[in-house]
Amino acid sequence: MTLRRVNVVILVLISIAFLIIVHRNLLNLSDFLKQEGSDEAPGAILPFENGFFAEHKARTGEEIPVVITASEERLGAAVAAMNSINRNTKANVVFNVVTLNESVEHLRTWLSKTDIKHKIITFEPKILDGKISSKPQQPDLEKPLTFARFYMPNFLPDTDRAIYLDDDVIVQGDIQELFEMSLKPGHAAAFSEDCDSTSSKGIIKGAGNQNSYIGFLDFKKEAIRKLGMRANTCSFNPGVIVANLTEWKHQNITQQLEMWMERNVKEGLYNSMLAESFTTPPLLIVFYKRHSSIEPMWHVRHLGATGAGNRYSSQFINAAKLLHWNGHYKPWGRASSYTDVWDKWYVPDPTGKFHPIRRHSANK
Ligand SMILES: *[C@@H]1O[C@H](CO)[C@@H](O)[C@H](O)[C@H]1NC(C)=O
C-alpha cells in the first residue's frame, strides 16, 4: 500500500463513521417526535388531522369574539349558526350570546351539550326606553334583541375587534378569514353593500327601493335633509358586522345611534314603508360614507325572501362563505329555501322545546 492509498481508506472510514453518527441522531430525533405525539396529544402534529382530535381539544390562541343574539322562539337558529362556525374553523372562537333573562337557563342547557365556547350575556330591554316606539304593531321589526348589536362595546369592553352575526346565518368558510379582513383607517365597522352584484341584482324585486338610503329614511324630513346625504346611496345590510370597537368607542357610535333612535321616536325619520329591521336606518346615518365593505361571498343573502324557490344555483350556495336567510321564510320554518344546508348544522334541543317545522311534517 502506498501512503496515498492509506489516506483514501482512512478518509472513507471517517466518512462512514460520520454517516453512522448522523443517522443515529436522526433516529433519536424521530423517536423523540413520536414520543411527543403519542404522549401529549395524538394527531396534534399532523396539520391535516382536523377531525375528531381537533374538535375535542381545547382551542387556544388569539380569541375571535363573535356576538350573536338568541331569542326564545328561535334559539335553535343561534345554536345552528354557532355550530357551523365552530365546525369550519380551528380558531379560538368565543361566542358572546346575548339573550333575555327568560332564556338564560334554556340556552345554558342547550349549549352545555355542545363544544361551543361561550359567554351568556343578559340584555336588559330597559336600555331602549324612549328609543323605540312602544306601539305593538311592529313586533318583529322592533324586537329589543335586534338592537343588541348597537351595544357591542358594553358587552366586550376590552376588545379591539369583534364580529356581529344575525342568528339566521350559516357560516361555511373559516371565520378567521372574515375576522382578519382589513378595515380602512378611521372606520369603526364593515358591512355588505346592498348593490353589490352577487347578492342583490334583481333579487329584491317587489321590495321597492330597499337597496338605497331612500328606502330606509324619510328624505322629506328636515332632520334627514340637513345631513346632506344622497338619497340614492347604496344601503348596507347590518346582519354581518366586522367592528373595530376601539374606533367605535372613540367615535361614540353607540351614543350617536341612540340619539337617532330617540329622534325617530319624536320626529318619525324612517321610511314608513320600512320592511326590514328598524336597526338599519340609524346605522345608515351614522356610517354614511364611513364604513368598509365585506367581501360579497362572506354575506350571501335574501335566502329567506321567497318560500321554497331556488334563486341561487347549488354550486353558488356551496361556494358561499356565509349564507343569510334574511326575509320572511326562515330555514327552521315551514316553507323555506335551502333547508338541507341549514339542517346539517342544527343541534337538537335537549329540552325538546324547539323543533324545526318542516313542510312534510305539515302533511302528516
Ligand atoms: C330572571 O329569571 C329568573 C328565573 O328564570 C328569575 O328568578 C329572576 O327574577 C329574573 N330576573 C330578572 C331581573 O327579571
Ligand SMILES: *[C@@H]1O[C@H](CO)[C@@H](O)[C@H](O)[C@H]1NC(C)=O
Ligand atoms: C382599530 O382602530 C384603532 C384606532 O384607529 C387602531 O389603532 C387599530 O389598529 C384598529 N384595530 C384593528 C384590528 O384594525
Ligand SMILES: *[C@@H]1O[C@H](CO)[C@@H](O)[C@H](O)[C@H]1NC(C)=O
Ligand atoms: C364622545 O363623547 C365624549 C364624552 O361625551 C366627548 O368628550 C367626545 O368629544 C365625543 N367624541 C366624539 C368624536 O364625538
